[in-house]
Amino acid sequence: MTAKGNMLITGVLVCSIFALSGCMSTMPAMGGGQGGGTVTGSAGGGATQNANSQLAKCDETLGTVSVFEDRSLPWWSIYQRRAPRLGSTIPVIRLMIQQSGCFVVVERGAAMKAMEAERALMSSGEMRQGSNFGKGQMVAADYTLSPSIQFAEKGTGGVGAIAGALFGPVASVVAGGFKKNEAATTLLLVDNRTGVQVSAAVGNAKNYDFSLFGGLFGGAGLGGAGAFSNTPEGKIITASFADSFNQMVKALKNYKVQKVKGGLGKGGRLRVGE
Numbered sequence: 001m002t003a004k005g006n007m008l009i010t011g012v013l014v015c016s017i018f019a020l021s022g023c024m025s026t027m028p029a030m031g032g033g034q035g036g037g038t039v040t041g042s043a044g045g046g047a048t049q050n051a052n053s054q055l056a057k058c059d060e061t062l063g064t065v066s067v068f069e070d071r072s073l074p075w076w077s078i079y080q081r082r083a084p085r086l087g088s089t090i091p092v093i094r095l096m097i098q099q100s101g102c103f104v105v106v107e108r109g110a111a112m113k114a115m116e117a118e119r120a121l122m123s124s125g126e127m128r129q130g131s132n133f134g135k136g137q138m139v140a141a142d143y144t145l146s147p148s149i150q151f152a153e154k155g156t157g158g159v160g161a162i163a164g165a166l167f168g169p170v171a172s173v174v175a176g177g178f179k180k181n182e183a184a185t186t187l188l189l190v191d192n193r194t195g196v197q198v199s200a201a202v203g204n205a206k207n208y209d210f211s212l213f214g215g216l217f218g219g220a221g222l223g224g225a226g227a228f229s230n231t232p233e234g235k236i237i238t239a240s241f242a243d244s245f246n247q248m249v250k251a252l253k254n255y256k257v258q259k260v261k262g263g264l265g266k267g268g269r270l271r272v273g274e
Contacts (some may be wrong), residue, residue: 038238043098051099055242056249058102063142065189067093068106075148081231085189089147096245097145102252106141143198144190147241150202151184161168181233182206182241187248199251203244205236 039051067090070076079086094105107115122133181203189199260268 010200014167016126018132027137027217030225039096039099039233039242041099043095047103048099052242054095055099055247056102056246057100058249058253061104062102062252063104064106065097065145066105066106066141066142067097067145068108069194070146070148073148075150079149082178083237086234086237089149089237091146093147093241093245100245100249102249103143103145104139108141108144142193144192146188146190147244148186148188149183149237149240150186151182180206183236185237185240185244187241187244187250189252193263196258199255200246201244201251203240203242203247205239205243207236207239210271229263 038052039055040052041048043049043051058127069088069090095104098105118127119133122131124168127133181267183206184202184204187201187203188197190196236248260266262269
């Protein structure tokens with residue numbers, strides 16, 4: 001049998017090992033652990049459907065929260081260049097928050113324009129009586145949650161050491177088809193009444209893509225038709241935000257009020273010379 005034939009048989013055997021995972025890529029894992037990690041399902045009030053079991057939950061609601069995506073920061077422009085198809089991070093983060101039961105989410109984004117339009121119609125007298133769009137209906141946001149992406153990279157190098165440990169002699173074949181995808185994200189929670197940062201959390205996620213024919217032949221002459229696609233960046237970033245949120249919930253469940261002798265914003269304890 002030819003050398004290429006031996007390589008093809010080896011590739012098929014390797015692919016069989018990965019059959020249960022589709023022989024394409026591993027699922028994104030929050031914090032680099034095992035399992036899923038993406039935000040799934042739906043939420044309606046305090047009820048959820050098909051939520052990821054890894055998402056942290058709260059036994060009681062901690063307050064109301066709005067999500068603010070600061071697009072003036074450098075991370076947003078980098079994110080848009082590297083993953084232009086993904087769009088805003090807000091929708092998936094809002095779903096994640098509602099499924100957790102930790103906060104009630106209030107609208108402070110683009111949909112506010114539609115809400116304001118309804119109130120304008122009410123003020124113009126066009127709405128029928130009893131529509132109840134008068135003043136005093138909106139709920140205040142106790143907190144603002146601000147997401148950001150510190151690092152998101154698709155296809156960062158091979159993992160020959162892992163392949164060698166797993167497959168020994170066929171490591172050179174397998175390593176050529178492994179690529180690692182990674183992301184690191186931050187969530188900041190700010191109290192809207194005082195401006196005090198209540199909580200901050202960093203999360204991360206990674207997975208590995210496996211490209212069978214890319215590993216065997218380096219893509220030569222295949223035009224990409226034989227290679228399996230990388231996992232979309234969105235799944236990695238979502239998993240990383242879920243990990244960030246889980247880390248934040250752990251901290252909030254053990255929350256301790258920060259106190260400054262003399263009161264917050266009244267000079268503090270680090271005196272300087274006059």
